[in-house]
Amino acid sequence: MSLPPERFVGESRNLPPELEAARQEITQLARGRGLDFFDTVFVMCTWEEINMLAAYEGFPVRYPHWRWGMEYLRMQKSYEYGLHKIYEMVINTNPSYAYLLDNNLVVDQKLVMAHVLGHVDFFKNNVWFSPTNRKMLDEMANHAARIRRHMDRHGETVVEQFIDVCLSLDNLIDPYAAHIKRHRAGAQRTLLETPSEGEVETPRIQTRDYMDRHINPPAFLESQRLRREADNARMQGVPERPERDVLGFLTDHAQLSHWQRDVLAIIRDEAVYFAPQGQTKIMNEGWATFWHTQMMTQEILGDHEVVDYCDHHSGTVLQQPGQLNPYKMGVELFRHIEMRWNKGRFGQDWLDCTSEEERRRWDQGAGATSPDKTGKTAGAQKVFAVRETHNDVTFLDTFLTADFCRAQGFFTTKKDPRTGRWIIDSREFALVKSQLLSHLASRGTPRVYVVDGNHAGRMELRLQHRHDGLDIQLQWAEQVLGNLAKVWSRPVHLETQVDGAAVLLSHDGAAMTRSSPGADAENAVAEAGAARGTA
Amino acid sequence: MAMLNIDHDSQRFRDIVKGRVRRELRRFMSSKELIGKQGDQLVSIPVQEIGIPKLRYGKNEKQGGIGQGDGEPGEASGEPGEGQQAGDQPADHLLEVEFTVDELAELIGEELELPRIEPRGQRESNAKRARYKGISLKGPESLRHGRRTFRQALMRNISAGGYNPKNPRIIPIREDRRYRHFEMEEEPRSACVVLYMMDVSGSMGQAQKDIVRSQVFWIDAWLRHHYEGFEARFLIHDAAAREVDRDTFFRTRESGGTLISTAYELCQTIIERDYPVSEWNIYPFHFSDGDNATTKDNERCVQIVRDGLLPVSNQFSYAQVDSPYGSGRFLKVLQEHFGDEAGVAISRVTDKDGIMDSIKELLGKGR
Numbered sequence: 001m002s003l004p005p006e007r008f009v010g011e012s013r014n015l016p017p018e019l020e021a022a023r024q025e026i027t028q029l030a031r032g033r034g035l036d037f038f039d040t041v042f043v044m045c046t047w048e049e050i051n052m053l054a055a056y057e058g059f060p061v062r063y064p065h066w067r068w069g070m071e072y073l074r075m076q077k078s079y080e081y082g083l084h085k086i087y088e089m090v091i092n093t094n095p096s097y098a099y100l101l102d103n104n105l106v107v108d109q110k111l112v113m114a115h116v117l118g119h120v121d122f123f124k125n126n127v128w129f130s131p132t133n134r135k136m137l138d139e140m141a142n143h144a145a146r147i148r149r150h151m152d153r154h155g156e157t158v159v160e161q162f163i164d165v166c167l168s169l170d171n172l173i174d175p176y177a178a179h180i181k182r183h184r185a186g187a188q189r190t191l192l193e194t195p196s197e198g199e200v201e202t203p204r205i206q207t208r209d210y211m212d213r214h215i216n217p218p219a220f221l222e223s224q225r226l227r228r229e230a231d232n233a234r235m236q237g238v239p240e241r242p243e244r245d246v247l248g249f250l251t252d253h254a255q256l257s258h259w260q261r262d263v264l265a266i267i268r269d270e271a272v273y274f275a276p277q278g279q280t281k282i283m284n285e286g287w288a289t290f291w292h293t294q295m296m297t298q299e300i301l302g303d304h305e306v307v308d309y310c311d312h313h314s315g316t317v318l319q320q321p322g323q324l325n326p327y328k329m330g331v332e333l334f335r336h337i338e339m340r341w342n343k344g345r346f347g348q349d350w351l352d353c354t355s356e357e358e359r360r361r362w363d364q365g366a367g368a369t370s371p372d373k374t375g376k377t378a379g380a381q382k383v384f385a386v387r388e389t390h391n392d393v394t395f396l397d398t399f400l401t402a403d404f405c406r407a408q409g410f411f412t413t414k415k416d417p418r419t420g421r422w423i424i425d426s427r428e429f430a431l432v433k434s435q436l437l438s439h440l441a442s443r444g445t446p447r448v449y450v451v452d453g454n455h456a457g458r459m460e461l462r463l464q465h466r467h468d469g470l471d472i473q474l475q476w477a478e479q480v481l482g483n484l485a486k487v488w489s490r491p492v493h494l495e496t497q498v499d500g501a502a503v504l505l506s507h508d509g510a511a512m513t514r515s516s517p518g519a520d521a522e523n524a525v526a527e528a529g530a531a532r533g534t535a
Numbered sequence: 536m537a538m539l540n541i542d543h544d545s546q547r548f549r550d551i552v553k554g555r556v557r558r559e560l561r562r563f564m565s566s567k568e569l570i571g572k573q574g575d576q577l578v579s580i581p582v583q584e585i586g587i588p589k590l591r592y593g594k595n596e597k598q599g600g601i602g603q604g605d606g607e608p609g610e611a612s613g614e615p616g617e618g619q620q621a622g623d624q625p626a627d628h629l630l631e632v633e634f635t636v637d638e639l640a641e642l643i644g645e646e647l648e649l650p651r652i653e654p655r656g657q658r659e660s661n662a663k664r665a666r667y668k669g670i671s672l673k674g675p676e677s678l679r680h681g682r683r684t685f686r687q688a689l690m691r692n693i694s695a696g697g698y699n700p701k702n703p704r705i706i707p708i709r710e711d712r713r714y715r716h717f718e719m720e721e722e723p724r725s726a727c728v729v730l731y732m733m734d735v736s737g738s739m740g741q742a743q744k745d746i747v748r749s750q751v752f753w754i755d756a757w758l759r760h761h762y763e764g765f766e767a768r769f770l771i772h773d774a775a776a777r778e779v780d781r782d783t784f785f786r787t788r789e790s791g792g793t794l795i796s797t798a799y800e801l802c803q804t805i806i807e808r809d810y811p812v813s814e815w816n817i818y819p820f821h822f823s824d825g826d827n828a829t830t831k832d833n834e835r836c837v838q839i840v841r842d843g844l845l846p847v848s849n850q851f852s853y854a855q856v857d858s859p860y861g862s863g864r865f866l867k868v869l870q871e872h873f874g875d876e877a878g879v880a881i882s883r884v885t886d887k888d889g890i891m892d893s894i895k896e897l898l899g900k901g902r
Contacts, residue, residue, distance in 0.1 A: 414599040
């Protein structure tokens with residue numbers, strides 16, 4: 001059915017002459033300003049096409065799955081009702097592809113081009129993106145072909161349902177995995193120690209006593225015992241140390257059929273590919289906005305385009321009362337950094353200075369000239385350096401200053417216990433900053449580690465949630481654990497905290513049970529005692 | 536860009552949603568939005584977006600939010616927006632998915648496990664179509680069947696011993712030629728007429744009428760789904776009966792006394808005049824609160840149904856809607872006389888939640 005992506009960006013999709021001229025001009029301008037990006041192909045699309053592409057997260061060929069259809073329907077509806085309009089979409093590949101909505105004004109297209117080149121520069125240079133696969137267009141098509149093949153063989157519904165299960169786990173990856181070489185034990189590893197905790201219980205088929213020696217002959221029992229021992233030996237002490245890449249661990253160790261393992265690996269690949277975009281949302285949007293504003297207002301805009309530009313630009317950086325806009329936040333912080341380094345507002349002297357008056361007039365004049373041959377001012381050099389090494393959390397943690405907070409008017413909010421309405425709580429810098437960072441963190445994924453692949457010697461999976469002040473959403477946790485149990489095909493356990501108390505959530509594939517770990521141990525002892533009593 | 540597979544993916548999503556809509560059909564059944572729509576017209580049904588459960592942080596009111604702008608501490612800050620507040624709840628976004636009335640009829644059939652209707656007899660079998668049914672030795676060259684002709688030539692060659700596998704040369708001659716052959720076929724076409732009679736007397740309140748209209752909508756959708764030739768006639772009555780168009784039927788507000796027999800008489804007249812029983816599947820439906828004026832009229836009704844309507848109808852159906860006024864005796868009258876009759880379906884609807892079950896009672900016989 002689907003053709004390779006090259007066909008999609010075929011020759012018939014050349015830009016009209018006016019936009020082609022704009023593209024060349026903007027590309028040159030951007031390079032002149034020091035942006036360093038992959039070749040970027042702009043593709044004109046109708047709104048229907050752009051909605052499809054957006055539903056597919058920018059990639060024209062994806063594996064079959066209902067959620068693309070749902071996303072598409074949602075976007076069609078909200079577009080029809082005029083609720084939203086996608087201005088720009090660009091994918092992190094080399095060459096990079098960006099999609100232009102064909103009925104946008106020319107000035108909009110120019111804005112999008114300038115903005116997109118900022119993104120592509122970020123993709124290419126930000127270190128968090130460095131391990132991503134720049135041939136992802138091909139890889140996605142490859143994934144689609146593999147999954148279609150599995151569907152042809154095993155049935156679309158079966159495979160789709162397994163994809164649902166995997167997707168439910170796809171945030172349980174290690175976002176740093178690609179940057180650090182960790183030692184993960186492979187599936188086949190030899191062990192120095194073998195389990196010695198008494199005799200391994202031999203599984204036998206339940207039957208009536210008089211049939212037992214026929215149903216469970218000694219040879220069969222022996223083979224069962226060996227298998228159980230081998231399983232135990234294989235999983236003993238795995239993982240060696242807590243493993244954050246739960247999906248990777250499952251791919252290596254879960255008892256899956258070939259196609260299931262392949263599907264799991266595909267879902268993990270794609271999750272890993274998209275992970276940096278979540279880690280750098282504020283920076284990435286801020287950086288692209290930082291550059292499109294400069295290029296548009298200083299060079300590109302014609303007189304007749306100014307009003308439309310202002311209208312649309314103000315839409316993207318619009319500040320809803322009481323809310324944060326990542327575009328606005330990011331671009332203001334980049335501007336703030338550039339200003340600080342141009343005026344020399346950093347270092348010990350600056351920190352030690354307590355005079356308001358002096359601080360306001362502080363300018364060491366680094367903004368006028370370039371300290372070296374690059375032609376960039378100190379501020380410009382600093383922002384380029386920042387875009388290379390930071391992610392959102394470190395970006396805010398490092399550069400959010402009290403001055404910036406005051407200038408931007410940040411505050412914390414709380415729910416008024418009396419009226420139930422949200423009110424401004426405080427404008428104190430320390431509070432704002434910690435609140436901001438904790439929000440950023442909480443948008444992310446709870447840190448969950450695999451700690452034991454052979455829990456209680458029964459091949460059960462034990463996970464640990466490193467609690468950092470926020471509880472997990474229990475309603476969803478139940479479903480996620482159920483899905484984990486499906487993949488692991490044995491019961492799974494998650495250590496976490498609820499309202500400050502340690503809790504062990506267990507799922508045996510049918511239902512979730514909740515216990516406190518201490519009580520669990522006591523129960524086990526009591527049970528063991530009871531068992532001995534009856535024996 | 537038809538090469539994108541989004542249609543397929545949308546269809547997958549719709550299939551999943553259909554299953555959910557089916558399970559929640561009762562909720563939509565009494566929706567007034569549906570009334571007046573037909574066949575391939577679209578109905579938007581709001582469904583919950585399907586969320587994929589993921590491990591996330593829960594909502595923590597104590598944590599507070601963050602905002603930007605003017606204002607003193609203590610002043611209202613505006614609600615935290617989406618993505619702002621930690622942890623999203625499981626998907627509670629509504630998405631409007633469009634279904635045709637036909638699709639809904641199919642769903643309701645599945646959900647209520649309604650039997651497919653067996654059209655009675657082969658009536659009005661007037662549709663004729665040419666169909667290619669075989670091969671003939673004669674025919675126009677434009678209908679020559681190349682492969683069969685070649686096969687014939689090959690067979691002849693082999694049996695004559697002239698076939699050389701190293702140099703296979705097959706030349707069809709006149710006798711080898713085979714032609715496609717068509718026959719005129721009569722296609723049985725099942726025609727159906729439904730006569731909806733509604734009591735619009737004073738004792739039928741707005742709530743009762745709404746229930747009737749919902750029922751008519753679904754019955755209409757279901758029967759229409761089964762018959763190619765479908766006609767519906769609409770009758771309303773109080774103390775006198777008259778025929779109205781569909782629109783009036785769905786919107787009218789009348790009042791007055793009740794003489795049910797007037798409607799049955801009119802129904803009988805229409806059938807006799809317009810629908811020869813040998814060609815039509817006939818379905819009279821009557822909806823009322825069962826508050827007929829006189830016992831004498833009840834007897835008259837029974838007589839018309841027995842002698843006039845039952846012999847010509849696939850099924851005579853009566854649904855009685857509970858109303859705060861009136862005796863509701865008519866239901867008992869019909870039950871006494873026709874309780875065991877296979878061609879009569881009688882149902883009572885207490886409130887709008889009963890619509891589903893009532894439809895099941897009326898259509899469950901598959902006649």
